[in-house]
Amino acid sequence: MKKIVLPLILVLIVSCKKEKTNAFTLQDDVYFLASDSLKGRATGSAEELMAAEYLMGRMKDLQLNPAGDSGKFYQTFSFTPKKDPHQEVIYGRGDSTITGTNVIGFLDNKAAHTVIIGAHYDHLGMGGAGSLYREGAAIHNGADDNASGVAVLLQVADSLQKKGPKSNNYLFMAFSGEEIGLLGSNYFSKNPTIDLSDVTYMINMDMVGRLREDKTLSISGTGTAPIWNQVLNATNPGFKLVLKESGVGPSDHTSFYLQDIPVLHFFTGQHEDYHKPSDDAEKLNYEGMQQIVGFITDVISELDDDPKLTFKKTKNESEEVPRFKVALGVVPDYLFDGEGMRIDGVSEDKPAQKAGLMKGDIVVQMGDSTVVDMMSYMRALSAFEKGNTTKVVVDRKGEKITVDITF
Incomplete structure (x- = not known):
């Protein structure tokens, strides 16, 4: 630059x-x-x-x-x-x-x-x-x-x-x-x-x-x-x-x-x-x-002519995030509003890349857990420890693909 x-x-x-x-x-x-x-x-x-x-x-x-x-x-x-x-x-x-x-x-x-x-x-x-x-x-x-x-x-x-x-x-x-x-x-x-x-x-x-x-x-x-x-x-x-x-x-x-x-x-x-x-x-x-x-x-x-807005407390979503002992090595697509967790990027030399996962894949199952959104993905990921191996199912352009992931 x-x-x-x-x-x-x-x-x-x-x-x-x-x-x-x-x-x-x-x-x-x-x-x-x-x-x-x-x-x-x-x-x-x-x-x-x-x-x-x-x-x-x-x-x-x-x-x-x-x-x-x-x-x-x-x-x-x-x-x-x-x-x-x-x-x-x-x-x-x-x-x-x-x-x-x-x-x-x-x-x-x-x-x-x-x-x-x-x-x-x-x-x-x-x-x-x-x-x-x-x-x-x-x-x-x-x-x-x-x-x-x-x-x-x-x-x-x-x-x-x-x-x-x-x-x-x-x-x-x-x-x-x-x-x-x-x-x-x-x-x-x-x-x-x-x-x-x-x-x-x-x-x-x-x-x-x-x-x-x-x-x-x-x-x-x-x-x-x-x-x-x-x-x-x-x-x-x-x-x-x-x-x-x-x-x-x-x-x-x-x-x-x-x-x-x-x-x-x-x-x-x-x-x-x-x-x-x-x-x-x-x-x-x-x-x-x-x-x-x-x-x-x-x-x-x-909002120009409106009175002062009324404040409301909301739930703290960060308090609901599970703790992780392992990482899949992907960047989630936080704007995805469909079913599953869409991958927006894959980190080099991490479990996802080693298993062949790609940008655009939608994770729909991890082990025994169905993934329907970001929160269910995080809950599923939090169950694994380093050294564990599990199957991950992704939707790749309409085709279901199963890979083995080792954390």
């Missing part, structure tokens, strides 16, 4: 600000954030600060007001990295601390309520614990995860600034520290720069750059307010919606759900480049991203 020189980009931002127009496209934002020059935007790195400076310039260009600490666009937080994955993060300065930077802009319409629109901009840097790449250190550009969400956020901000509804205020937030535990959104939710009691709902965009040909779009959090299903179906321009009720998930909307704020999380699905160096800007579906911009803007417009 070609490197992008930061000073040139900032000059363009300044010139665009003078013209008071948003001359930036989705591609412009993604290609900058996902360039090799930013070396994967690891939390607390010099390159993440370069990305933060770019985002601050974009928010100024969009004529947003600073809404971070002390009248600035930045909200910084320091923390001690976890040595144990189950350990709670400790915020505050001290030995071996890292400082993350949230970038926050505010569109003040002098309204009673505020809508929060967010997306994380950090990624994995050169790899590390979260990477699925096994060939050493390499730049993880994170185009879909999550330059795509940030680019959509900026376009939504432009739409709301130019022609959007004015009955709510809008807080636009680019979060740091998502990849290492939702740190930026969690910190903001407990140290808000606005009154959270005035927030009517929060919208999160995380991995919205790979819309498929069938236009499948996953939206989580639909159970967190009674009106969500009605609004989403009324404004849907033609997406195949996969609606999930839970307000808890592995992204930043969770931090706001835990503050009793209704949430939505938009997501176009995982893919074989997830958390790998190959998640590059040229692979994104920009037309699909623009359609998502329109959809989110329409959802916001539809």
Whole structure:
């Protein structure tokens, strides 16, 4: 990927600000954030600060007001990295601390309520614990995860600034520290720069750059307010919606759900480049991203004259996930709404590949257990231990194929 020189980009931002127009496209934002020059935007790195400076310039260009600490666009937080994955993060300065930077802009319409629109901009840097790449250190550009969400956020901000509804205020937030535990959104939710009691709902965009040909779009959090299903179906321009009720998930909307704020999380699905160096800007579906911009803007417009949304608690689906002692070595297709568990990617040198399973296969039986959905697949997988052998039945383009799997 070609490197992008930061000073040139900032000059363009300044010139665009003078013209008071948003001359930036989705591609412009993604290609900058996902360039090799930013070396994967690891939390607390010099390159993440370069990305933060770019985002601050974009928010100024969009004529947003600073809404971070002390009248600035930045909200910084320091923390001690976890040595144990189950350990709670400790915020505050001290030995071996890292400082993350949230970038926050505010569109003040002098309204009673505020809508929060967010997306994380950090990624994995050169790899590390979260990477699925096994060939050493390499730049993880994170185009879909999550330059795509940030680019959509900026376009939504432009739409709301130019022609959007004015009955709510809008807080636009680019979060740091998502990849290492939702740190930026969690910190903001407990140290808000606005009154959270005035927030009517929060919208999160995380991995919205790979819309498929069938236009499948996953939206989580639909159970967190009674009106969500009605609004989403009324404004849907033609997406195949996969609606999930839970307000808890592995992204930043969770931090706001835990503050009793209704949430939505938009997501176009995982893919074989997830958390790998190959998640590059040229692979994104920009037309699909623009359609998502329109959809989110329409959802916001539809709720313009509504009172503050009523919050509802939902079940925590993550608490129902079984524990695994083994792995099949596949990436599930989380957007599949048919019967079984469809494989969206196969990892090298893992049980699935060794048995001949392929992308697109639909697992319908594992051992004695019938697989009808993701949860039944996970329950079946949790019954096995390392060294076990079992039969797995898959549906491959209408043909039932049985293979032997050794974990």
